[in-house]
Amino acid sequence: MASLMKARTIVAGNWKMHTDLDEARKLMEALAGWSKAGRSDVQMIVAPPYPFLATAVDRASASAGTGRNSSIIIAAQNCHEEEQGAFTGEVSVRMLKSLGVDACIVGHSERRQYYGETDTIVGRKVALLLKHGLQPIYCCGERREEREDGRYRDVVSAQLHEALGALTPGEVAKVIVAYEPVWAIGTGLTATPEQAQEVHGFIRGELRLLAGEAASAIPILYGGSCKPENAAGIFAGSDINGGLIGGAALVADSFIELMRIAQQVKSSS
Numbered sequence: 001m002a003s004l005m006k007a008r009t010i011v012a013g014n015w016k017m018h019t020d021l022d023e024a025r026k027l028m029e030a031l032a033g034w035s036k037a038g039r040s041d042v043q044m045i046v047a048p049p050y051p052f053l054a055t056a057v058d059r060a061s062a063s064a065g066t067g068r069n070s071s072i073i074i075a076a077q078n079c080h081e082e083e084q085g086a087f088t089g090e091v092s093v094r095m096l097k098s099l100g101v102d103a104c105i106v107g108h109s110e111r112r113q114y115y116g117e118t119d120t121i122v123g124r125k126v127a128l129l130l131k132h133g134l135q136p137i138y139c140c141g142e143r144r145e146e147r148e149d150g151r152y153r154d155v156v157s158a159q160l161h162e163a164l165g166a167l168t169p170g171e172v173a174k175v176i177v178a179y180e181p182v183w184a185i186g187t188g189l190t191a192t193p194e195q196a197q198e199v200h201g202f203i204r205g206e207l208r209l210l211a212g213e214a215a216s217a218i219p220i221l222y223g224g225s226c227k228p229e230n231a232a233g234i235f236a237g238s239d240i241n242g243g244l245i246g247g248a249a250l251v252a253d254s255f256i257e258l259m260r261i262a263q264q265v266k267s268s269s
């Protein structure tokens with residue numbers, strides 16, 4: 001029997017280490033202006049760099065209209081796994097919360113690759129975010145050689161179980177998952193709609209082991225060179241609930257176009 005619960009559709013923009021204050025303001029201004037009209041059922045999430053989070057939170061709350069999903073969720077791109085302490089240069093979940101940030105990306109492949117983050121560390125970040133009431137956006141995905149060897153399901157399964165396995169089913173149900181094949185991030189290579197849906201369906205099954213039936217309502221976003229030219233095919237996948245967007249999130253028009261495409265695809269499915 002098909003579950004009655006359905007995951008909401010989300011388009012999230014990860015600005016990575018791009019923009020300066022002026023550019024960040026302008027980008028937020030354009031997104032908030034569009035969002036205010038409340039013309040979409042799709043939830044917009046924006047993840048600017050740390051120094052611009054306060055500005056983004058202010059802009060998002062000033063423009064929150066009364067229409068459907070007119071409010072933008074502001075997310076950080078990372079957080080530290082400890083509550084607080086002598087960790088020079090790091091940012092705690094409490095700091096984010098006190099700014100009004102509602103969500104946080106964790107386990108992005110760039111953090112895993114360049115900063116040695118393991119699923120044990122990422123799992124602690126997820127738990128801490130949930131403890132403070134922030135929504136984790138947990139990233140997983142295989143590297144190119146793991147795809148070529150046909151090990152991608154094992155890799156993604158191990159990531160999910162190691163990072164989320166200690167949580168209660170109710171906690172897992174609060175996580176947003178992003179599937180981002182590392183070979184597709186920033187490379188211009190994209191998973192085909194079939195490849196993406198296959199892994200998303202697999203992830204949904206793994207989440208069912210961790211969260212039970214509530215897994216049907218967990219948003220699973222696709223990330224990796226997703227842009228207006230290829231998004232419609234990808235978003236059409238039945239277990240694909242939107243996208244986590246890098247490069248195309250830095251241009252207001254393309255990000256808004258992705259919001260439109262997600263709305264169109266999901267309302268006709």
Ligand code: PGA
Binds near residue numbers: 014184185223244247
């Ligand atoms: P990309 O990045 O869209 O530039 O490939 C996606 C991501 O890393 O989240």
